[in-house]
Amino acid sequence: MTWIRRIGPSRPEVEPAGRPQARGRALKGVLPAVVAVALGALTVGLAPTAGAAPVATGSATARTAVSAAEASTLDDLAQAKGRYFGSATDNPELSDAAYTSILGSEFGQITPGNSMKWDTIEPSQGQFNYTKGDAVVSFAKEHGQAVRGHNLVWHNQLPSWVSSLPSSQVQAAMENHITNEATHYKGQVFAWDVVNEPFNDDGTYRTDAFYNAMGKDYIADAFRTAHAADPDAKLYINDYNIEGQGSKADAMYALVSELVADGVPIDGVGFQGHLAVQYGFPYNMQANMQRFADLGLDVSITELDVRMQLPADATKVASQNSYYKQAVDACLGISRCVGITIWDYTDKYSWVPGTFNGEGSACPWDENLQTKEAYDTLYTELGGTTDPGDPGDPGDPGSGALKVQYKNADSAVDDSAIRPTLQLVNTGSSTVDLTDVTVRYWFTADSAAGSFGAWCDYAAVGCASVKPSVQTMAGAVLGADHYLEVSFSSGSLAPGSSTGDIQLRVSKGDWSSFDESDDYSHGSNTTYQDAPEIGTYIGGAVVYGTEP
Structure with a gap:
């Protein structure tokens, strides 16, 4: 079948109006040492700071822990705070040497944008192809990075044969797909987005092939099936427009509360974080994410970017910086927020221009792989200091500062x-x-x-x-x-x-x-x-x- 190069981070539709959706430093990328390769449990980063949840466990490789003073990359800084910092990527980008140099050195975790989705893995019923997903996993292993599996069940990028099945056959097909894929990557991913985007923006369930056949029970069944196939992987439900309080977030909270109460093996909730400067920042983001953590679950920001109407100007860039800052602050303020992933780090490969007409400039690196002000914002919010001579430098340590x-x-x-x-x-x-x-x-x-x-x-x-x-x-x-x-x-x-x-x-x-x-x-x-x-x-x- 035809390869869909970048349909986007699980976002085919445009957000409704009113809903959220250069001075760069030189790259400080230092290739991280690989300190362990395990076929069993993985710890990404260093031991968490006091009060912080474990960063991520599953199966892959571990990166060297560093202190904030030694930090040179976004992931180094995040590790010093007991978290990871990652980027999405996709197979066509892996042939770009300049791009992969940064991808392999700046980030401790990567998420495949398309190569683990159903239409790539099982385009025809019972015929599985892991070539593209394996390429991403191999890159991660070579660079000491953890892999987040994305995704097992989603209404989009779904082969037509699934939707054409009689309702009585959908559950078996879903369970077979999950079992096959999760088993193939067992020991190689630390987490799975098991169910992706189950809700409409008003908080009602999407009427896709799975819901039509099984009702909302498909969600619990998907988690139980994934857990049986890979008991060590962290299992997440993932969605957009649930970052701030509102009807969709409330629906997700009600669902997750029910799953926890019923003993369903769910470990976390992913908040995608596709934001836009023309909409307000998600209302009470930290408090909203905290209530999910209070259920005993990990939370993470899984697909962060901040787009704008082009052309960019100083006002839009300042808003973008503010949104990135607030998103990082929300994660750092929650002990069970285990990490942040941006949805590809560079405008060169961003999904935004191809999905939102006239919008772009959403990433911390520009189309020429140069860092933007958004990078500096992320760097300082994670605890890094700017270069000597910058206004943010705290001064000469040999004098009063x-x-x-x-x-x-x-x-x-x-x-x-x-x-x-x-x-x-x-x-x-x-x-x-x-x-x-x-x-x-x-x-x-x-x-x-x-x-x-x-x-x-x-x-x-x-x-x-x-x-x-x-x-x-x-x-x-x-x-x-x-x-x-x-x-x-x-x-x-x-x-x-x-x-x-x-x-x-x-x-x-x-x-x-x-x-x-x-x-x-x-x-x-x-x-x-x-x-x-x-x-x-x-x-x-x-x-x-x-x-x-």
């Missing part, structure tokens, strides 16, 4: 207060006089407020020495038209020490609500993380952070 860390003390993004909690950390070797220090947290007022109130609710150094105020920016930019400025009337910070908690609050004079979801400095993490979107100044000169 500061960085700011942030955690969100308010899960609501649409109430009448902004409540950031900050701490300053002296990363240098000499004492810093806090009276020379100011910190800026950038946000948008959203509507005319007239005035603002700013308070210190608690500070380990004493609120009496903390002076918060709200300042208006000379010119509004995407994500910021005001900033909360914090200065100090007394105190000093010794090398290696921190201020401890500084709990702040901003409200409008009319007490109307903020929309913090697109604010430049806003993050969803509820534990302290480095915050390069919050500026730190000594004597008026920036020493940490990048201004909007």
